[in-house]
Amino acid sequence: MMTLKTLAIVAATAAVLGACATHVAVAEPESAPQEWHLAIHGGAGVILRENLSAEQEAAYVAGLNEAMAAGAAVLRDGGSAVDAVQAAVLPMENSPLFNAGYGAVFAANGTHELDASIMDGRDxxxxxxxxxxxxxNPILAARAVMDRSEHVxxxxxxxxxxxxxxxxxxxxNSHFDTERRRKSLEHVLKERTRTAAERHGTVGAVAIDSHGNLAAATTTGGMTAKTPGRVGDAPLVGAATYAENGVCAVSATGHGEYFxxxxxAKTICDRVKLAGDSVGEAAQVALDEVAALGGDGGVIVMDGEGxxxxxxxxxxxxxxxxxxxGASTAIFRAEPEGDE
Structure with missing residues (x-):
């Protein structure tokens, strides 16, 4: 049987251990911040090495690097994912190389009709x-709709x-004209058919910031020689663009009607959220559905961990x-061409 002295010693020891446990819990470090990450695309289609000169390939790589640098500058300074994807696509909207903004393709009537969307994964x-x-810059208009209106x-x-x-x-509207796109219009109107490159050309970005927030943006000039008034997938949330914190962010490019x-975009995120797919697995399922219907294209996808x-x-x-x-770019199906 314990004496009163023994019981006092046991109680004192327990109190000391309890105090130590409390001290350890308070001193536990906070979790490390999320590593930021940005991915971009500048369009998909029949892009063959033999069709690009070394100078053209270098120009596209430079354009991609400029876009990545603009988005990375936001994230590196602790900025938000939504600001980063906007910053990343702006240089591509301002470049004649990409089908978005300046350098957008012509509709059949010789005008340009531009589409864009942006989504913040936080809410x-x-x-x-x-x-x-x-x-x-259509992406700035899309951002204004999100931030300054009650509409989508x-x-x-x-x-x-x-x-x-x-x-x-x-x-x-003539600001968006380029000779290259005018020749493409003339080709489609004459031949009454489009190459894959004349169907595609959307640009976009996905990102995760240091707080773990996801975002996505997509912007395009549409399809060469399209019927005026046609709207593709780029401005449609759930088709080309989607972002949800902890799940995924998507930006797509391809034959919009099929997307x-x-x-x-929503199919991919739902499969990640509900079926437990990786973003790559979910994207493949969605693109297999697109292919089964007769379409083609591609997506950039990011999961909730970046x-x-x-x-x-x-x-x-x-x-x-x-x-x-670090950074890498790629155009063809080969491994990334080089690092910054």
């Missing part, structure tokens, strides 16, 4: 514009008017990724 807020003809999507003249009211830079019918995959069923896709660990 799944989103904004998009379709068929804009005068706002210089504006289209046509109303979208341009909204962008102008927000103080965005407006231009004549709409499959709901590619892991990236590039999945495409076309001959090539302009793409790249960058993080604190």
């Amino acid at each position: 799944r807020n989103a904004g998009s514009v379709a068929g804009v003809m005068h706002v210089k 999507m504006f289209a046509g003249p109303g979208a341009d008017a909204f962008a102008e009211a927000q103080g965005l830079e407006m231009v004549e 709409i019918r499959v709901g590619v 892991n990236v995959d590039f999945v495409f069923n076309s001959a090539g896709m302009y793409r790249g990724e960058i993080s604190a660990k």
Whole structure:
């Protein structure tokens, strides 16, 4: 039987151990911040090495690197994923190399109709514009819809008017003209058929920031010689663009009609969330559905931990990724061409 003295010693010992346990719990370090990561694409289609000169290939790589550097600068300074994807696609909207903004393809009537969307994975807020003809950077108009309106999507003249009211830079429709795209229009109108390159050309970005927030953005000039008024998948949340924290972020490029019918971006994220697929596995399932219907294209996908995959069923896709660990770009189906 324990004496009163023994019981006192046991009680004192327990109190000391309890105090130590409390001290250890308080001193436990906070979890490390999420490593930021950004991925971009500049379009998918029949991109064959023999069709690109060394100078052209170098120009595309430089364009991809410029876009990645712009997005990385935001993330490196602790900025948000949604600001980063916007920053990444802006250089591609301003480059004649890509089918978005300046350098966008022509519709059949010789005008340009531009589409864009952006989505914030924190609360799944989103904004998009379709068929804009005068706002210089459609992705900025999509962002304004998300941030400064109660709506998700504006289209046509109303979208341009909204962008102008927000103080965005407006231009004549001819600002988007390039000789290269005019020749493509003439080819399609003459031959009454489109190559895969004339069907595709969307650009986009996905990112995760140091707080673990995901975002996605997509912007395009559409399809060469399209019927005026046609809207593809790029401005449609769930088709080409989707982001949900802890699940995935997606930006797609390809034959938009098929991506709409499959709901590619939402299909991918739902499979990750509900079926437990990796983003690569989910993307492959979605693109297999696209292919079964007769379409092609590709996606960039990122999961809730910042892991990236590039999945495409076309001959090539302009793409790249960058993080604190380094950067790489690729065009063809080979491994990434080089590091920054």
